[in-house]
Amino acid sequence: MTANATSDILKRTFQKFAMRAPLDEEDREAFFALPFEVRAIDPHRYIVREGDRPSGATLIINGLAFRHKVTVEGARQILSVHIPGDFIDLEGTLLEVADHNVQALTACQVAIVPRPAMLKLIDTHARLGRAMWIDTLIDASIYREWIVNVGRRDARSGTCHLLCEFARRLEAVGLGEVDGYELPMTQEQPADALGITPVHVNRILKDLDREGLIVRNKRFVRVPNWEALRKVGGFNEMYLHLDKFARPPIAAGASGAPLSR
Amino acid sequence: MTANATSDILKRTFQKFAMRAPLDEEDREAFFALPFEVRAIDPHRYIVREGDRPSGATLIINGLAFRHKVTVEGARQILSVHIPGDFIDLEGTLLEVADHNVQALTACQVAIVPRPAMLKLIDTHARLGRAMWIDTLIDASIYREWIVNVGRRDARSGTCHLLCEFARRLEAVGLGEVDGYELPMTQEQPADALGITPVHVNRILKDLDREGLIVRNKRFVRVPNWEALRKVGGFNEMYLHLDKFARPPIAAGASGAPLSR
DNA sequence: CGTTAGGTTGACTTGATTCAACAACAGTGG
DNA sequence: CCACTGTTGTTGAATCAAGTCAACCTAACG
Numbered sequence A, B: 001m002t003a004n005a006t007s008d009i010l011k012r013t014f015q016k017f018a019m020r021a022p023l024d025e026e027d028r029e030a031f032f033a034l035p036f037e038v039r040a041i042d043p044h045r046y047i048v049r050e051g052d053r054p055s056g057a058t059l060i061i062n063g064l065a066f067r068h069k070v071t072v073e074g075a076r077q078i079l080s081v082h083i084p085g086d087f088i089d090l091e092g093t094l095l096e097v098a099d100h101n102v103q104a105l106t107a108c109q110v111a112i113v114p115r116p117a118m119l120k121l122i123d124t125h126a127r128l129g130r131a132m133w134i135d136t137l138i139d140a141s142i143y144r145e146w147i148v149n150v151g152r153r154d155a156r157s158g159t160c161h162l163l164c165e166f167a168r169r170l171e172a173v174g175l176g177e178v179d180g181y182e183l184p185m186t187q188e189q190p191a192d193a194l195g196i197t198p199v200h201v202n203r204i205l206k207d208l209d210r211e212g213l214i215v216r217n218k219r220f221v222r223v224p225n226w227e228a229l230r231k232v233g234g235f236n237e238m239y240l241h242l243d244k245f246a247r248p249p250i251a252a253g254a255s256g257a258p259l260s261r
Numbered sequence C: 001c002g003t004t005a006g007g008t009t010g011a012c013t014t015g016a017t018t019c020a021a022c023a024a025c026a027g028t029g030g
Numbered sequence D: 001c002c003a004c005t006g007t008t009g010t011t012g013a014a015t016c017a018a019g020t021c022a023a024c025c026t027a028a029c030g
Helices: A002-020 A025-032 A090-094 A115-124 A126-152 A155-172 A188-194 A198-210 A226-233 B002-020 B025-032 B090-094 B115-124 B126-152 B155-172 B188-194 B198-210 B226-233
Strands: A037-041 A046-048 A056-062 A065-070 A076-082 A101-104 A108-114 A180-182 A215-217 A220-222 B037-041 B046-048 B056-062 B065-070 B076-082 B101-104 B108-114 B180-182 B215-217 B220-222
Touching: A002 A025, A002 A056, A002 A108, A002 A126, A025 A115, A025 A126, A056 A090, A056 A115, A065 A188, A065 B126, A076 A126, A076 A188, A076 B126, A090 A115, A090 A126, A090 B126, A108 A115, A115 A126, A115 B126, A126 A155, A126 A188, A126 B065, A126 B076, A126 B090, A126 B115, A126 B126, A155 A180, A155 A188, A155 A198, A155 A226, A188 A198, A198 A215, B002 B025, B002 B056, B002 B108, B002 B126, B025 B115, B025 B126, B056 B090, B056 B115, B065 B188, B076 B126, B076 B188, B090 B115, B090 B126, B108 B115, B115 B126, B126 B155, B126 B188, B155 B180, B155 B188, B155 B198, B155 B226, B188 B198, B198 B215
Parallel strands: none
Antiparallel strands: A037 A108, A046 A101, A056 A108, A065 A076, A065 A101, A180 A220, A215 A220, B037 B108, B046 B101, B056 B108, B065 B076, B065 B101, B180 B220, B215 B220
């Protein structure tokens, strides 16, 4: 199962890169020749710690992880949430020291590629390197949107925006159902992502639920009307730069996919 | 004057890249062989507009520019401020469509390198490309810190943090005096950078001034005690990744440089 | 010397926090 | 199978940081 999941995600990841820069057969071979070690990570375990000198690049096979920083006063800010198929620290390959933490949200399986192998790959395969560069540029674009989300949207709107972003990204890698998705987070995590308190997240979610914008069942979020949620969140997916990376085959057949227009 | 300023900034920029990845003589030649057009930009003029397909990469020769997005409700969020020596849209070279705006803050002179020339350069000179990649990774690191600034610091602390960041970055390129610097912004701009209102910025600055943390004179901000400001802002410069890019020769001799430890 | 953009200030409102209590639930071990 | 325990979710009341609105001041500039 693990082996299959791993090779499936690797294929998918290569596909993603191939959509971001034109890659040839040699690129493919080099990519699949990368040495890696699959490791299981317990929930809440740190994958990267601020101050670390990263020893490898990490690709999520399954599970979720999040990136965060803690202020001197001890307040935590979540910077991004990562899903299967995300390389969570390509930047760690090139920067000397991590300026933030990455932590497993759920139990994860990750593939770790040693730094030297990664460096050699981007050195010898310019186009693959460029695809990865573009990947980090898209990450940066998502950070920019989060600055807006935290700086200029109120809690209600920001929450809806976040829910739309997760939905769209999960959909893009073939996870997430048409009518909603599993969000394995406590209310503390969206709070830390939105720069508000868990108590306030609770009230917002309750309101959204009462208004019928979302329907919660345990941690499954069902969205009866994506367009409505999208509107409240002011969500415009351009910043995800998915245009060249539409629904993968797996999601085909699912007509009326969540957020695609 | 312009020609000198231009070649000075180009040299400095190459130097910066050379500190981020090992570059050789051939890289240097290729970099200086880049075709570019110098253009004067009036204050407030747009350099990049959301939805644009960028036609070239833009390097600031002098003046300041800022990056921003506007929500559907019309609220503006500033995402970054750029100073001479910054390539403001390296990402524009690789992404198809701009997901945000870049606008001149003051009168600027910029050098515009056509996109094809830029693409060719990074294709043929892997190490230069890597240095530029690292540059964009550092931009991303700054975005991350801004998410924290906006999400988890109060207005007072965020303002101090912003002032420290500008100081440190200006110092790193040899602008900015030891005891403070010129900040050619109206109070609306820090407000949009911090996700607060101009009125509130006014009150914060007034308070900081009253407490002696800063001394304002027109738009020159003098800082009597950097350590104190740094502390209130919770400023830790690691995220700027300047370690390999210390004060340039020009600033030499200026003992007791502002924020370096 | 009038016009205008930006800065300053006060009074009032509001979105979000804080604190605190309690409910729901999932494990865990007897 | 149930009692115990800890985590997460829910709710109310009081408080606070920041927003809003509006007036007025100031300096730069044609």
